[in-house]
Amino acid sequence: MMPLRDALFRPVRAGNAFEETVERLMQAIRLGVVPPGERLPAERELATRLGVSRVTLREAIRSLQDAGIVESRRGRYGGTFVNAELPASLPGRRVEVPELLDALTLRTVLETGAAECAAGRSLGPGERRNLRARLAECSSAELAEYRRKDSRLHLAIAESTGSASLTGAIADVRMRVNELLERIPLLPPNLAHSNDQHELVVTRILDGDAEGARRAMAEHLDGTASLLRGFLS
Amino acid sequence: MMPLRDALFRPVRAGNAFEETVERLMQAIRLGVVPPGERLPAERELATRLGVSRVTLREAIRSLQDAGIVESRRGRYGGTFVNAELPASLPGRRVEVPELLDALTLRTVLETGAAECAAGRSLGPGERRNLRARLAECSSAELAEYRRKDSRLHLAIAESTGSASLTGAIADVRMRVNELLERIPLLPPNLAHSNDQHELVVTRILDGDAEGARRAMAEHLDGTASLLRGFLS
DNA sequence: CTCCAAAGGTATGTCAGCGAGCCATTGGCC
DNA sequence: GGCCAATGGCTCGCTGACATACCTTTGGAG
Numbered sequence: 001m002m003p004l005r006d007a008l009f010r011p012v013r014a015g016n017a018f019e020e021t022v023e024r025l026m027q028a029i030r031l032g033v034v035p036p037g038e039r040l041p042a043e044r045e046l047a048t049r050l051g052v053s054r055v056t057l058r059e060a061i062r063s064l065q066d067a068g069i070v071e072s073r074r075g076r077y078g079g080t081f082v083n084a085e086l087p088a089s090l091p092g093r094r095v096e097v098p099e100l101l102d103a104l105t106l107r108t109v110l111e112t113g114a115a116e117c118a119a120g121r122s123l124g125p126g127e128r129r130n131l132r133a134r135l136a137e138c139s140s141a142e143l144a145e146y147r148r149k150d151s152r153l154h155l156a157i158a159e160s161t162g163s164a165s166l167t168g169a170i171a172d173v174r175m176r177v178n179e180l181l182e183r184i185p186l187l188p189p190n191l192a193h194s195n196d197q198h199e200l201v202v203t204r205i206l207d208g209d210a211e212g213a214r215r216a217m218a219e220h221l222d223g224t225a226s227l228l229r230g231f232l233s
Numbered sequence: 234m235m236p237l238r239d240a241l242f243r244p245v246r247a248g249n250a251f252e253e254t255v256e257r258l259m260q261a262i263r264l265g266v267v268p269p270g271e272r273l274p275a276e277r278e279l280a281t282r283l284g285v286s287r288v289t290l291r292e293a294i295r296s297l298q299d300a301g302i303v304e305s306r307r308g309r310y311g312g313t314f315v316n317a318e319l320p321a322s323l324p325g326r327r328v329e330v331p332e333l334l335d336a337l338t339l340r341t342v343l344e345t346g347a348a349e350c351a352a353g354r355s356l357g358p359g360e361r362r363n364l365r366a367r368l369a370e371c372s373s374a375e376l377a378e379y380r381r382k383d384s385r386l387h388l389a390i391a392e393s394t395g396s397a398s399l400t401g402a403i404a405d406v407r408m409r410v411n412e413l414l415e416r417i418p419l420l421p422p423n424l425a426h427s428n429d430q431h432e433l434v435v436t437r438i439l440d441g442d443a444e445g446a447r448r449a450m451a452e453h454l455d456g457t458a459s460l461l462r463g464f465l466s
Numbered sequence: 467c468t469c470c471a472a473a474g475g476t477a478t479g480t481c482a483g484c485g486a487g488c489c490a491t492t493g494g495c496c
Numbered sequence: 497g498g499c500c501a502a503t504g505g506c507t508c509g510c511t512g513a514c515a516t517a518c519c520t521t522t523g524g525a526g
Contacts, residue, residue, distance in 0.1 A: 004392050007400040008261050009274065011284030012253045013246065017483060020245045028241050041242065042503065051244030053484045058505080075492025076502045105396035109350060113342030159237050163338035167240035169402060250513060275473060286514045291475080308522025309472045 021052050021060035027175050029069060029082055031155060032148035036086060039079040040070070095180055097233055103176040104225045108218065110170050111154065115201055115217035117161040119210040127160045128206060135202045139195045143186060147178060153198060157205065181224065184231045193223065254285050254293035260408050262302060262315055264388060265381035269319060272312040273303070322415055330466055336409045337458045341451065343403050344387065348434055348450035350394040352443040360393045361439060368435045372428045379424060380411060386431060390438065390450075414457065417464045426456065 014020055028034045040046060043061070047054040061080055064070045068087045072080045123131075134153040141149040151174050158170040197220035204213035247253055261267045273279060276294070280287040294313055297303045301320045305313045356364075367386040374382040384407050391403040430453035437446035 004266055004388055004400065005261070005274075007392070007397045008257070008264075008266055008404055009279065009282040010397070010401060011282070012250065012257060013284055017245065024241070024245060028238070031241075033237055033241055041238075043505095044503085046242065049242040049244070051246055055485090055506095056483060061504095072504060073492085074490075074504045076500085077493060078491080078503050080504085102396045102398050105350060105394055106398045106402070109346030109394075109399060110342060113346050117338060117342060155237055159240070161338055161342075163335045164240045164243070165335050165339045165406075166342060167237065168243060169339070171241055173398075276475095277473085288476095288515090289513060305474065306522085307474045307520075309470090310523065311473045311521080313474085 017052055017056045018059050018063075021050060021057055022063055023175075024050060025060055025064060026069075027171055029086070030089075030148065030151070030178065031171055031174060032152035033155065033171075034082050035148075036082050036084045039081050042079060089182055095232060100180060100228060100232055103173060103180070104228065107170075107173045107177055108221050108225070110166065110173055111158075111221055112214045112217045114158045114161050114166055114170060115205060116210045116214040117163075117166075118157055119205040119208055119213035121160070121162065122208075123160055123206070130156050131160060131202050131205065135198055138198055143188070143191070146186060146191060147181065150194070150198075151178065153202075157201070160205070177224075177228075180228055180232065184227060190223070190227075194220070197223070250285055250289045251292050254283060254290055255296055256408075257283060258293055258297060259302075260404055262319070263322075263381065263384070263411065264404055264407060265385035266388065267315055268381070269315050269317045272314050275312060328413055328465060333413060333461060333465055336406060336413070337461065340403075340406045340410055341454050341458070343399065343406055344391075344454055345447045345450045347391045347394050347399055347403060348438060349443045349447040350396075350399075351390055352438040352441055352446035354393070354395065355441075356393055356439070363389050364393060364435050364438065368431055371431055376419060376421070376424065379419060380414065383427070383431075384411065386435075390434070393438070410457075410461075413461055413465065417460060423456070423460075427453070430456070 015023070025040070028040075034040055040061075041049065043054055043057060047057040050057060061070065061072065065072065068083060070080050070082055072078070131153075134149075134156040138146075138149045138153045154174065155167065155171060158167040161167070197216060201213055201216040201220060204216055247256070258273070261273075267273055273294075274282065276287055276290055280290040283290060294303065294305065298305065301316060303313050303315055305311070364386075367382075367389040371379075371382045371386045387407065388400065388404060391400040394400070430449060433449040434446055434453060437449055
């Protein structure tokens with residue numbers, strides 16, 4: 001049973017401002033939106049965009065520095081840069097099965113919906129190029145960087161729905177699922193299969209085949225979903 | 234263009250604790266989860282569930298009292314009750330078109346996905362009864378209470394996916410869309426048509442016809458979506 | 467009738483988070 | 497070589513939010 005009120009009277013805030021800020025920055029880095037070597041926006045601008053004070057943002061950045069994830073340089077053309085070598089993430093807490101199913105359900109709904117929606121729009125040349133570029137990056141990715149490139153492709157698909165809320169929701173759920181995926185091994189055969197599926201999804205989106213894109217995405221997601229259910233139950 | 238970074242470096246918090254708490258309470262009331270005449274959870278419990286201090290929760294409740302939405306009674310078996318007669322909501326701010334499309338896109342993805350997912354599960358007798366009850370309530374609703382009963386039915390569908398996150402996301406997006414819908418008139422013919430579509434969606438969910446449930450929900454949502462696009466563009 | 471449990475109402479001390487301003491460093495431009 | 501704009505680094509006072517404790521009201525149980 002999952003009473004409706006539990007879903008509505010859930011916590012208003014996921015954590016304090018500091019924690020949520022760290023979470024956001026990690027999201028941008030782990031999902032490959034700001035790749036290794038690149039610079040985050042300047043503190044003053046980033047603080048404004050995140051709706052957080054510069055002091056709080058700096059505390060968050062500081063904790064990423066301590067974790068070896070970013071480095072800051074002063075002076076003009078300075079800034080905060082994502083390290084080229086990202087440290088392996090620590091194993092998180094134990095995950096309950098209901099929590100897992102919840103995340104997987106939401107992911108399926110959001111990502112299959114996004115694929116269908118993206119295919120149903122008339123994409124601009126920039127968007128089409130973006131999709132193809134992310135697909136190529138993903139195919140040629142090493143094992144160590146695969147999850148990041150994979151997420152980056154999925155986010156590109158989300159982005160091409162034109163809905164910022166949808167994109168944000170997908171980013172959030174991907175963070176939840178990736179945290180779980182990091183506990184199970186990533187094997188080259190899975191990776192090759194995944195690339196084939198990506199190709200199919202992107203092709204159908206570019207062809208405007210909404211129903212086909214949805215089905216291809218559903219099949220793709222089912223792969224990791226059943227892997228996860230197997231490993232964590 | 235909707236750069237990916239805009240979707241990720243969005244504000245960490247939608248407002249201060251007080252505002253977000255008011256929003257949550259309004260959500261429960263406007264979406265019909267706590268119907269007129271019923272009692273909210275006790276302050277101490279509600280504050281805990283919302284992850285907010287009792288002082289802040291009380292400020293929020295106070296502002297709902299001032300707006301004539303709830304009333305508080307002291308003593309044992311007292312509490313905070315939703316008023317039987319809810320005041321008409323004030324016309325909100327002007328809405329931009331991109332914001333509208335964003336909300337509608339997200340709604341379509343979430344709700345068609347939820348319908349499909351609900352149909353694909355084996356629902357328990359309680360869930361089946363719940364769906365039928367909400368459907369009946371909706372059919373027999375007066376104009377004034379239609380949006381609330383309608384939302385309550387859609388939330389029951391969301392709930393029967395078993396995913397709390399999905400249910401919460403649907404509640405959020407419905408609040409956004411309802412705010413827009415309140416600016417356009419609700420006519421009896423629309424209402425009758427809507428009821429037919431509801432019936433179709435629920436029937437297909439109960440029959441386990443996932444693809445059909447999705448299509449029926451998509452059609453249902455298209456109705457209000459095109460109405461909205463017409464009125465607000 | 468009395469008591470008391472459960473609910474709302476109130477007060478207070480503490481701390482996180484904010485805004486604003488200033489300092490320190492750096493590298494390109496003139 | 498000197499200037500200066502853009503960046504990170506730092507400080508201080510103010511306010512919102514919180515935890516905690518206590519008070520007041522109410523209606524049923526005994």
